[in-house]
Amino acid sequence: xxxxxxxxxxxxxxxxxxxxxxxxxxxxxxxxxxxxxxxxxxxxxxxxxxxxxxxxxxxxxxxxxxxxxxxxxxxxxxxxxxxxxxxxxxxxxxxxxxxxxxxxxxxxxxxxxxxxxxxxxxxxxxxxxxxxxxxxxxxxxxxxxxxxxxxxxxxxxxxxxxxxxxxxxxxxxxxxxxxxxxxxxxxxxxxxxxxxxxxxxxxxxxxxxxxxxxxxxxxxxxxxxxxxxxxxxxxxxxxxxxxxxxxxxxxxxxxxxxxxxxxxxxxxxxxxxxxxxxxxxxxxxxxxxxxxxxxxxxxxxxxxxxxxxxxxxxxxxxxx
Amino acid sequence: xxxxxxxxxxxxxxxxxxxxxxxxxxxxxxxxxxxxxxxxxxxxxxxxxxxxxxxxxxxxxxxxxxxxxxxxxxxxxxxxxxxxxxxxxxxxxxxxxxxxxxxxxxxxxxxxxxxxxxxxxxxxxxxxxxxxxxxxxxxxxxxxxxxxxxxxxxxxxxxxxxxxxxxxxxxxxxxxxxxxxxxxxxxxxxxxxxxxxxxxxxxxxxxxxxxxxxxxxxxxxxxxxxxxxxxxxxxxxxxxxxxxxxxxxxxxxxxxxxxxxxxxxxxxxxxxxxxxxxxxxxxxxxxxxxxxxxxxxxxxxxxxxxxxxxxxxxxxxxxxxxxxxxxxxxxxxxxxxxxxxxxxxxxxxxxxxxxxxxxxxxxxxxxxxxxxxxxxxxxxxxxxxxxxxxxxxxxxxxxxxxxxxxxxxxxxxxxxxxxxxxxxxxxxxxxxxxxxxxxxxxxxxxx
Numbered sequence: 132x133x134x135x136x137x138x139x140x141x142x143x144x145x146x147x148x149x150x151x152x153x154x155x156x157x158x159x160x161x162x163x164x165x166x167x168x169x170x171x172x173x174x175x176x177x178x179x180x181x182x183x184x185x186x187x188x189x190x191x192x193x194x195x196x197x198x199x200x201x202x203x204x205x206x207x208x209x210x211x212x213x214x215x216x217x218x219x220x221x222x223x224x225x226x227x228x229x230x231x232x233x234x235x236x237x238x239x240x241x242x243x244x245x246x247x248x249x250x251x252x253x254x255x256x257x258x259x260x261x262x263x264x265x266x267x268x269x270x271x272x273x274x275x276x277x278x279x280x281x282x283x284x285x286x287x288x289x290x291x292x293x294x295x296x297x298x299x300x301x302x303x304x305x306x307x308x309x310x311x312x313x314x315x316x317x318x319x320x321x322x323x324x325x326x327x328x329x330x331x332x333x334x335x336x337x338x339x340x341x342x343x344x345x346x347x348x349x350x351x352x353x354x355x356x357x358x359x360x361x362x363x364x365x366x367x368x369x370x371x372x373x374x375x376x377x378x379x380x381x382x383x384x385x386x387x388x389x390x391x392x393x394x395x396x397x398x399x400x401x402x403x404x405x406x407x408x409x410x411x412x413x414x415x416x417x418x419x420x421x422x423x424x425x426x427x428x429x430x431x432x433x434x435x436x437x438x439x440x441x442x443x444x445x446x447x448x449x450x451x
Numbered sequence: 452x453x454x455x456x457x458x459x460x461x462x463x464x465x466x467x468x469x470x471x472x473x474x475x476x477x478x479x480x481x482x483x484x485x486x487x488x489x490x491x492x493x494x495x496x497x498x499x500x501x502x503x504x505x506x507x508x509x510x511x512x513x514x515x516x517x518x519x520x521x522x523x524x525x526x527x528x529x530x531x532x533x534x535x536x537x538x539x540x541x542x543x544x545x546x547x548x549x550x551x552x553x554x555x556x557x558x559x560x561x562x563x564x565x566x567x568x569x570x571x572x573x574x575x576x577x578x579x580x581x582x583x584x585x586x587x588x589x590x591x592x593x594x595x596x597x598x599x600x601x602x603x604x605x606x607x608x609x610x611x612x613x614x615x616x617x618x619x620x621x622x623x624x625x626x627x628x629x630x631x632x633x634x635x636x637x638x639x640x641x642x643x644x645x646x647x648x649x650x651x652x653x654x655x656x657x658x659x660x661x662x663x664x665x666x667x668x669x670x671x672x673x674x675x676x677x678x679x680x681x682x683x684x685x686x687x688x689x690x691x692x693x694x695x696x697x698x699x700x701x702x703x704x705x706x707x708x709x710x711x712x713x714x715x716x717x718x719x720x721x722x723x724x725x726x727x728x729x730x731x732x733x734x735x736x737x738x739x740x741x742x743x744x745x746x747x748x749x750x751x752x753x754x755x756x757x758x759x760x761x762x763x764x765x766x767x768x769x770x771x772x773x774x775x776x777x778x779x780x781x782x783x784x785x786x787x788x789x790x791x792x793x794x795x796x797x798x799x800x801x802x803x804x805x806x807x808x809x810x811x812x813x814x815x816x817x818x819x820x821x822x823x824x825x826x827x828x829x830x831x832x833x834x835x836x837x838x839x840x841x842x843x844x845x846x847x848x849x850x851x852x853x854x855x856x857x858x859x860x861x862x863x864x865x866x867x868x869x870x871x872x873x874x875x876x877x878x879x880x881x882x883x884x885x886x887x888x889x890x891x892x893x894x895x896x897x898x
Binding site: 196213304306395410 | 545548551552569663710711712715716724727859860865868869887891894895
């Protein structure tokens, strides 16, 4: 089609002088500030304020019903001599460490399997996500039934169906079996997150790298070791950090299944903080326990980021 | 506030439900409460008054049905609209704290146990109402006085409504098979019975896990039946004693007869195991019996017939070492209608209302006023007798010290429960456990 330019000759209109508001909106710093405002507002109201309040409460002797007074670090001194608190710290670290290792080994394995061409791939990937999708409280209640001393499906199968055992298993009745039972439940719940995240990472690895390695005669293990692992590292470190944070601050599984029992052997710092603060009314002490989690979380985050992900790709340059 | 359509529908369905619930000698209830002739309390009701009440949620239906029906009766009689919110037991404490700290919200909060002590400065004096009710209904039960008054005074802070007690619940036929007509009242006899039940495959089962009500009740019975106590009369920690050591050693023997898994039970553990026929005896409220009796399953109904209740074994104590968890009603000073609030509570405690409510709860709540123990339903179903005296007890949370919030903190932190649990599993010696528990309890009794 012929373009006829004559009729459409552009009329030149001089730009109108902007009003003050218009000029204000043209200024970049103002726009930046304006766009940030909602986010900053949300963060201040829902993050900074509660955090600040928690810090303040941890330095008071507030109880439910009585506004407290500032007592400095007394809550922390008193916690340092409390074996229950140290028990919770110890188990929180143990729980996080073991569950994280379990989740990553099984999650990585699952991701590698799902990365292959298998029938009903999409369907299977959706199913894998189930433990992650189900609200934690519901899955916690399901695990609570699985671990029930009288009505456990596991015991039922072992005793009444297979006749491999004569007695029902008392999963939660002694400290160590209760601890391991909770870790298993946590791993089950955490695998999908790791698997799907790592699967996303695996799919970004170019198949040509594997082809090249194949031509060079690399074995499957060598391919995994030299191609998969290094290229997975960026996403691995992010997934690891998130997973450690989630696990460290876990509450629902333990609270729904054991409430910290038997004799406080399965208390996490989060459940102990809740128990002391709300049912026990000692808001100050509960806040102090919650605040004590912050240094651990910081260290864990830093270790994950700098330990696993210290490579140069973090700065955007090539891996060497 | 006016009653909305939705609320009136709820009320209507509640009264229909009330009519369909089998009544246990209840309709005649009002006449069987002996009352003294007392000058009626005449509260000057404020014009335009309206009330909001916060109450613990029901565990058995009639509790809510009759409470709502009585409330509706009050509104019909006075024209004062009353809104009652039933909230879960765990939320009562935090919500009461918010009400107290903000000075707004519900006019009446029905809390638990020692809650009024926490809010003593923020709640209205109830002495006139308590004195009136006490005079009319044969006096207050011992536990009512302990939880309702300021420690060692006659000043009433609250109106105790009723207490949930947990006596022995057992299968009559199995106990008979073991050679007993009743549950023995002494430690030795009780242990022997438990051993026999264990051998017969119908063991005793009671939680020593983190079960707030059950495990704390069981641990308290172990302590008190050996005359041990958490704190003495002056509020000093008295847990590390030879009586406690004896209780710990006894508990270790008892544990050998218990059903496997009792260390991981929460509050529903023994109910489930009992209904499944896995245990022959436990300590519990009437809820097990109520559940079995009202179940559509004839097998469970049969189990209800075979179920019997008895006060907890005395052991070395002179009275059955059993306490109850009372609902305790407070009127907050911030209410604009203090007279209406008190009048509502008076109305709910009067025989015409309290009688049907109490009798239809068939012992889930034990009465706080003595006269109600004379009601016919307690004896028409002899299984309910132990619950009639549920609040007739000198034992309370934090016995024998002053009633303070500290005892609730010890309870909530399972300090005494964990002491027993660590010893019966062989994870601590009685001496170490008692010492450690005393130190833990000290954290909350610090001044």
